[in-house]
Amino acid sequence: MIDKINANLTNGSQLGFKAQNLNRRGTNPNFTGVSPSEIKGQINKMQNPFMKWMNKFENNIGELQDVCINAVGTGLLAPIFIKYNPLSKTDEDTRTYSAWRQPISAVLAICTSGLVTIPFSRLVKRMSNDGTFSEPLNKSPFQDEDFLTKQAKKIHPDWTKAQIEADVKATMKNQEQALLRSIRDNDTVNYTLRNITDGKITTKSMAKDKFQDLLLKTLADLKEDEQKQLDRFNKEKIPNRIARCEYFRTHSKESEDLLNSIKTKINETDKIDDIIKFLKDKRKSVKSDKQLKQMITEMLDYAQVDKAAVSHKVDKMLGYLAESKKAGSLEEIKRIVENGTAGRKKQYEESIEFLKSIEKEINNGTKIQEIEKLFENNKAKFSESLKNKEFAYEVIKKLKDLTKSRIDGCKRIANLIVALAVLPVACSLLNWIYPRFMAAVFPNLSNKKHGNESQELVDKATKNQEVK
């Protein structure tokens, strides 16, 4: 079994990509091999039951579930508020008759969604993954996991879940490497295009101007990120630190007492639960003091990790306290904080300046490998966030984002057209089914039952009444 999985991993994926067995870590030093979904899963394990439930909910909610929840609302809730409506003066029978229209329309909504909306949505997904759509909506260089899983199941119906998962993972890895190579080596993105009529597969590369546009958009995102961080630094981080240091200056005794008591407690015990309990009690006792409360909340966050983390945080705060106590005025505090943060501020500013210079390089047609070299050579002056980024990977990220946005836009308009086209059919169906359903199930509310009775009345009239 393991041999079979290994064979598939090395021999290539289901879609004909020759496996290169490329090590992700080898190409990008910023990745150790832990996937974001694994980290996401691990973070989820640390959360409370409600957050876990929300995460589960996010993973399981699909279009069908959405339609069903809406239909349950229409079918069960709405009729109650029509039938038992105290504000209405219309008689109860008429309201009951009208209320029954809701559950019937809910059932019809599920049918229409099942037959039209959901298959249509799946069709769009399939068309973008298998290359039927042209480049703006084409996902062939980075196909979706569920599309690849479906394909693998189709090609290898005898495979186990583990084999399919391994194959899909390998295919996705290979696709990412292939995409990275085409961006780095050829300054383009290679697409697979499928002809609708004969199913013939061809390949096409992204046009030079489109690729340049993609690079500029990627750069604009990076610049925006840096600008946001600089703004946050200026508007939140520095004022907050000034406020805390000023508090330390003006309330040095209270702060010192609190920090020292926490420090003593940490030194006294090795049990993290005792430290957490102590911090919680302390937080209750200082409820009116916003700054002290905030400090303890931060320490509680670190206490969730371990004793060393919370101890380190307390030491850091004691350091700020010692420095702030020396300051004679608020102006002095401001100067200390600004001096302390000047380095980071400069990093953000220099990162933005560098990105602006790269914009010129892209417009001049500089190759991506050259741009990456420029990134590497200037890394020392970058902000922490930009240091961890690799331009080619950022291009891939942007390409995925743009394709997804365009698919969303196309889907929105197409769904609107489909909904408008289906509406007359759904409406006619409801109008056909509803009175017949009512006549069959609630003959007392519907006069259909009395079709023959009216005939009897006619007969009765001809026998007993003489026409004058």
Next chain:
Amino acid sequence: MAITPVNNTIQTNTQNINFQGEKKSSTNEKLLKAGVAAAAVVGLGVAAHKGKWVEKAMKWLSESKLMTGKIYPNYEKKDNLHFMAMIGVLSIILKDGLGCYLYVKQSLNNKEIPDDKRKFVAALDLANGGLMIATQIIAFFTIQNKRVQKRLFDTLFGKKFTRTATKATQAKLKKLDGEFAKMTGEEFYKGHDQYKNGVSKAFGYLITLAASSIFAKRVVVPFIATPLADKTKAWMCRNDKPEDVNADTKNTYNANKIDADNKPEFKGSTQEQKEIKSTTSNLLEIAKQKANA
């Protein structure tokens, strides 16, 4: 004298035979029409499937000028709230507006719905449709608005994602054995952002579901639409002649809660007098009234 009833009987029987025959032939005709329509739909479906019409239409739409020139550039922009609002409101008005028009029109012309209830059904459709459009537009700009949802999420769960809380989570993960210990900052933030975005998306969906899909659309709308439908029906019936209600489908609801059997009768009000009061000369109506009495 003896010939007249015989003639009457013959006439009545002939009429009945003709009536049933017409009914039968009209049923057959309806069945035939339905069969032809069903066959046409199936044929069209097969042709569409074989010719891949839907795929071709979708591809054409995806490459159309509307998409490449207007929709894609606007969807590519981040936080393009003005355009998104325009598309959202347009979509609501078009879908619900057309739906409302079709439902009202078809309900009014649906002879299968009892006469005395038809207008109320249509009025409810109209009130429901109008209110649904209004509610959805309000929800679109409030509870479904991404900024409002973010604000609510930050208020309720923001403390779990503060800078210190995030750093603490990272430190916790780093303490784990295996690859997590070697995890880089970027890897952590990627996973962390995915988690935060996922939970925030679920939260947005949940509050939209609770406030808009369930409470506003299924509770508030029918609650207001029902009394509004009374007024709409009254407006629809403003030029109508008074309509007789079928005895067997007559309303059982009595606002004054007076028992029908103990209804007070005026002195001298007799069956004969009631008959004299009847102004109709239609024998069927007279027979109906008698039967009802």
